[in-house]
Amino acid sequence: MDKREIILSVAMKLFGQKGFEGTSVRDIASGAGVNIAMISYYFGSKEKLFESVVEYKSSGMKMIVAELENSSVSSIEKIDRIIDSYIERMFSTPQFHHLLHRELSLDHRPQMHDAITEILLRNVVTIKSILQKGIESGDFKNVDPELTIATLIGTISHLLISETMCRKILQKGKDFNPFQSKKLKERVSEHLKQLMRSHLLESAKA
Amino acid sequence: MDKREIILSVAMKLFGQKGFEGTSVRDIASGAGVNIAMISYYFGSKEKLFESVVEYKSSGMKMIVAELENSSVSSIEKIDRIIDSYIERMFSTPQFHHLLHRELSLDHRPQMHDAITEILLRNVVTIKSILQKGIESGDFKNVDPELTIATLIGTISHLLISETMCRKILQKGKDFNPFQSKKLKERVSEHLKQLMRSHLLESAKA
DNA sequence: TTAAATTAATTAAACGTTTGTTTAATTTCA
DNA sequence: TGAAATTAAACAAACGTTTAATTAATTTAA
Numbered sequence: 235m236d237k238r239e240i241i242l243s244v245a246m247k248l249f250g251q252k253g254f255e256g257t258s259v260r261d262i263a264s265g266a267g268v269n270i271a272m273i274s275y276y277f278g279s280k281e282k283l284f285e286s287v288v289e290y291k292s293s294g295m296k297m298i299v300a301e302l303e304n305s306s307v308s309s310i311e312k313i314d315r316i317i318d319s320y321i322e323r324m325f326s327t328p329q330f331h332h333l334l335h336r337e338l339s340l341d342h343r344p345q346m347h348d349a350i351t352e353i354l355l356r357n358v359v360t361i362k363s364i365l366q367k368g369i370e371s372g373d374f375k376n377v378d379p380e381l382t383i384a385t386l387i388g389t390i391s392h393l394l395i396s397e398t399m400c401r402k403i404l405q406k407g408k409d410f411n412p413f414q415s416k417k418l419k420e421r422v423s424e425h426l427k428q429l430m431r432s433h434l435l436e437s438a439k440a
Numbered sequence: 441m442d443k444r445e446i447i448l449s450v451a452m453k454l455f456g457q458k459g460f461e462g463t464s465v466r467d468i469a470s471g472a473g474v475n476i477a478m479i480s481y482y483f484g485s486k487e488k489l490f491e492s493v494v495e496y497k498s499s500g501m502k503m504i505v506a507e508l509e510n511s512s513v514s515s516i517e518k519i520d521r522i523i524d525s526y527i528e529r530m531f532s533t534p535q536f537h538h539l540l541h542r543e544l545s546l547d548h549r550p551q552m553h554d555a556i557t558e559i560l561l562r563n564v565v566t567i568k569s570i571l572q573k574g575i576e577s578g579d580f581k582n583v584d585p586e587l588t589i590a591t592l593i594g595t596i597s598h599l600l601i602s603e604t605m606c607r608k609i610l611q612k613g614k615d616f617n618p619f620q621s622k623k624l625k626e627r628v629s630e631h632l633k634q635l636m637r638s639h640l641l642e643s644a645k646a
Numbered sequence: 647t648t649a650a651a652t653t654a655a656t657t658a659a660a661c662g663t664t665t666g667t668t669t670a671a672t673t674t675c676a
Numbered sequence: 677t678g679a680a681a682t683t684a685a686a687c688a689a690a691c692g693t694t695t696a697a698t699t700a701a702t703t704t705a706a
Contacts, residue, residue: 255459258666339601388591388594464691474656480694
């Protein structure tokens with residue numbers, strides 16, 4: 235593998251685990267097995283490396299959502315697919331999503347803020363449009379589209395953190411485990427799909 | 441106001457805005473208008489100051505939830521009150537919740553991790569019990585309790601971040617604003633209550 | 647009620663580390 | 677031979693923390 239890519243993936247892992255300020259350039263260099271000067275050599279600076287990580291990892295985030303908008307499946311089916319698509323992506327790279335949300339909750343690095351915002355908003359616009367078309371066509375009840383999106387993404391996002399929480403607790407040997415049974419991803423998928431059906435469809439159809 | 445308290449609230453503000461590593465002891469000292477040595481003098485270290493901030497702010501987080509559990513109101517009414525209670529608290533101190541969730545998404549400072557986990561889990565246990573009783577008594581449908589909680593908290597939590605996002609966008613003068621109309625808090629309350637009614641109650645009752 | 651004694655609060659300065667970055671020399675490879 | 681890749685070493689700046697001296701406040705004793 236290219237040394238540049240090794241640096242990128244090590245940086246992504248460490249930024250995800252310990253945050254931007256919490257990760258030193260020396261950590262990254264030794265983790266990637268390269269000399270510390272190679273980071274400036276390849277990326278210019280620590281901050282530019284961070285931006286490269288975001289760009290690098292988010293390029294793999296292009297979603298089915300865009301293609302979905304004008305496809306011929308039913309409105310509720312579109313929602314189902316969005317749910318599974320988000321679950322799949324967010325659970326497969328939890329560290330990266332930790333990184334994105336952490337950066338959004340911070341006040342400095344406004345440039346990075348904007349870049350991440352733009353990434354996350356891409357899909358939001360599409361999903362909003364799907365919801366609105368569903369409402370207009372009478373497929374969906376007259377719900378609040380933006381807040382419905384917040385519920386979808388927020389539920390998954392919160393679970394990524396909760397899971398971390400629970401793992402910590404289990405390691406400490408306490409006896410409370412909210413995520414015992416069944417595979418978590420399937421559970422979330424089932425929960426969100428049921429939730430959205432109750433939320434979006436008329437009772438008669440439920 | 442006590443100088444100790446001034447330091448605590450300045451520290452809470454800065455940790456909330458810039459994160460733990462992103463905030464220097466000198467920032468806090470000058471923000472509070474005290475000598476830099478006072479932080480060691482009062483709190484021992486930067487890390488202990490951080491722990492004090494969490495303890496200080498979370499002591500004000502005792503919820504109505506606990507009292508609610510054995511009260512005589514209906515099951516769905518309990519959920520309504522929990523929703524409003526969470527909205528009120530999380531929107532009134534968004535920085536502190538940013539701080540909590542950011543810390544949870546990080547891998548170091550396991551001790552702090554555990555302290556925050558414990559704070560957040562207090563209410564979760566109670567809400568779970570309310571949901572389970574509602575299910576057993578037939579008031580609620582047979583939903584997934586833990587994931588329902590994730591939806592409640594996750595929706596609000598995600599909105600705190602989304603709002604930040606939107607403010608950034610608006611400053612940049614773009615034309616997309618997902619949170620135009622009406623006061624956000626009321627909107628969220630209405631959305632979540634409707635959502636939970638569809639989710640928890642039988643169609644007949646809806 | 648004073649004056650001395652004692653403790654607490656506050657300060658400026660310095661400490662040793664660690665930080666991100668750069669330099670200048672060397673190796674690698676085409 | 678020449679450009680690209682890699683290195684060890686050094687850089688100044690910022691970091692959290694400590695020191696030792698000074699001022700303020702409180703307690704004790706006459």
